[in-house]
Amino acid sequence: MEPLKNIESLAYIIPEIVLVVFAVAVIIFDLFVKDNESDWVAYLSLIGIGCSLIAIFITNSLVDINKPISLFLGMIRLDGFAIFFKILLLLATAATILFSLRSEELDVRLKGEYHTLLLAVTFGMFLMASSTNLLMIFISLETVSLTSYILAGFLTHSPRSSEAAFKYITYGAVASGTMLFGLSLLFGMAGTGDITQISSQIATVLESGDVSALGVLIAITFILAGIGYKIASVPFHMWSPDVYEGAPIPITAFLSVASKAAGFALFLRFFYTGFDTPEIIQSIDWRLLLAIVSALTMTVGNLAALPQRNVKRLLAYSSIAHGGYLLMGAALLTPEGLGAIIFYLIVYLFMNLGAFYVVVLIANESGSEMIEGYRGLSSRAPYVAGAMAIFLFSLTGIPPFAGFFGKWLLFNAVISEDLYWLAFIGLLNSVVSLYYYARIIKAMYLESAEDTDIFSFSKSTFALLGVFVVPTILIGFLNIFYSLSKKITLP
């Protein structure tokens, strides 16, 4: 299929264009807003996200999902996979903006910059989900990283936040530099930057003996450093607990969901289109390498979460562990694995963002992020406590909540590939994770606080909480999500 030329491609990237236009509009609009306390900047960026969502559905009608279109001379590709991730990322960004409206830690003077950066990072993630060229992969990854560094350090006069940004950029810059080195080696071996052709090119040079399998392995390991850092997989996860703890809570929620989802989009497209031919798998067994990384990631994440007292840090380790579960599906390189990951990402979006929303609410009311701040929550704020319990049970994977069905699909895909040991490790990890999630539930329901004031929340707070609770309960029972996850494929 012939890639479209630059001008012809413009009609297909309207969602991206809308985001950029609104990102610029927001910062200009902010100059004219006199009242620092007004929320109009946030509403304008929400309108931008809404317009982008509508544009996605319009361009969607132009495209046949089974016939992907290659745009900008093969730089990016528009297919069902990219469209799914764009919608997921927009939802996560919208939720982040709503959290920021509620959160009391953000500086009101810098609203314009904050929302512009959020829209810009979403734009970068759109490109991450659709890039099919080594150059585009690197540029989109850097766009997302650079804006995330600034967002993580957004709390001026907070040492924690500055430290988070510093650690984030030190790890991030080295990881992306290492990745670029790997990309350069891969580019040299394949003689092309187009990942749809790399697969066959590498197979040819491997066969002719120009390049040894070891060379390809080194290049891919370097590239894994960059992608693995984005999805916080072991051994590139060190930054994530510190950054998640220091960053503003809405940004922590954003990084743990959207950044991870975009990283997985890049990871999946790279491995499913670049390295799935039998010739390559024969000479280098990616699947074993990825399976081991996945097992390590979930074990380290869960074990390190056990002694945590800070709920934000605990959720950071839990999100590392969930990255490990998702990697389990990615390691298979099968359509079932892909479907399971897509279903799990939908579930993860709602349950993890919901849990972080409760953390925002409790931090506002009690000023504490520690587990002690959750004591007696069942009597102080019964609905919020109930919602938190649902999110935590779902994160553990207890039926009938959606997390259970997500895990069930993942384990099913793993077992159908005969990787019983991996499924067993995953199962053990789920049991371990119950311990630390249950500690929060125990604090909420069985322990009593010294302070027994009732927390009061507005109606809109409960409405937003409901937006996360209802899907967390229902997704597992709706057939549409299962058929959606089956429909999305990569060539």
Place this chain on the structure above:
Amino acid sequence: MSLQHYLVISSILFTLGIFAVLTRKNAISILMGIELILNSCNLNFVAFSRFVEPAKNIVGRDDYLLDGQIIAIFGIVLAAAEAAVFLAIILAIYREFGSIRPDEVDTLKG
């Protein structure tokens, strides 16, 4: 000069960069290490672009692989952007901690 010469030089640069990042006790020196890493990648791209025969069947390409040179230009731009953000964050760190030594900026633990 053959391709090997360039690759050896870029590998040395890359290793020096990683070494600087791991051993230096000053944030600015770490930034220098990162710049070394990025420049070694650019050298790699340009060298490959000059010496490697391009893959066949690519639309609109002849017998010369220009992609590498283009990627190197983008690499330089991104390195500059990264340096700008890094220096801004180092300033913020200095304001809060009065030091830019990474081992003194270590309050988040657990």
